[in-house]
Amino acid sequence: MRTVGIVVEYNPLHNGHLYHIQQSRKITGADAVVAVMSGHFLQRGEPALADKWARTEMALRAGCDLVLELPVAYSAQPAQWFAYGAVAVLEATGVVDALCFGSESGELAPLLRIARLLAEEPQALSGRLSGLLKAGLPYPSAYSEAVRSYLSDAGLAVDAGFRLDQPNHTLGLHYLLALLRLGSSIEPFSIRREKSGYNQTTITDRRIASATALRKLLSERAEVAALAPYVPASTLEILAREAAAGRAPVTWESFARPLLHRLLQSREADLAAFAEVTEGLEFRIRQSLRTLPEYSVEALLAALKTKRYTRTKLQRMLLRILLGHRKDELAPERLASGIEYIRVLGFGEKGRELLRRMKKTAAVPVIQSAAEGDWPYLRLDAEATALYSLAFDAPAPADAWRDYTRPPVRV
Structure with missing residues (x-):
């Protein structure tokens, strides 16, 4: 069974994400889709709109076959470590053949060429990046400029018009760097992000809008039904259910x-x-x-x-x-050492078959509950769930322990 991996947050899952799932299957020739999904806290340092089990259900009902959790140690990190953690999870499964990510251009070749040049983390690049950060540039701009400067001096300028500082290009580059640094045989693919930018706050299309714009719309209209034109019916149903139960939207x-x-x-x-x-x-x-x-x-x-x-x-x-995460827990050396387990959040029929294969192929234990291990990053995830439950309208003590008691979502 050929399998493609995707890295997602689904905050919430919308029509653009549905297109990504469908195109990932198509261009890679995959029979199954494995999604690595952030848990309760996301890459830009925000809480998820709905909890990780609700968003797992969105993923499965939209066509994903298996959903695995990206630990919070990695999920709320800058692009380098976010991408490294996600790719490490996919690599550790032993069943993923391809990785498909969205980008502003849809062009893989320029990113792959840059990634091969930067995979060994040249000292000159690190020095340029450090200098630009000290000069006051934000990290995304500083990293983009440091890469351009380094490549230019090496006589390898980035293609004209190719903007490395665009968020999906940045993430895409770091997915490729992670594949190279892990020595992975997973084949990368990229598809162009259509009709809506990653951070776009306005809605300019009748069916496609960014998750950022949809969260803004939801905050302004205060009703889940306002999202109907832009999300699959299953997403709308799940969000309405979670809102009625007082579990969403969380901000x-x-x-x-x-x-x-x-x-x-x-x-x-x-x-x-x-x-x-x-x-x-x-x-x-x-x-x-x-x-x-x-x-x-x-x-x-x-x-x-x-x-x-x-x-x-x-x-x-x-x-x-807020989460009490100390520098020593998230030190680069610790993050680079990789993952110690794979946490299953949900699966469908094909996902069940993949899990059976993973019993033989996975490089680390595959678990379905936090009760199955005592790894430090798993404890951080369980603590994040406990904190997240306090955002509910009427939190119950049982909500805080769901990482230990709730089985994976099955669709």
């Missing part, structure tokens, strides 16, 4: 009180120990708390924002503080 403001409690009780030295708190941001946090016009996450982000620090960087920092 950053759902965590304002626990976040502010941790910030107010922490001294500068305490804050400095958390992951993503860099370059004296612990002092800026404490100063900002004294001048907030109101106690909200949005007000805090506005107070912290500068040209140097993107909103995404600050959200990731606040998330790591």
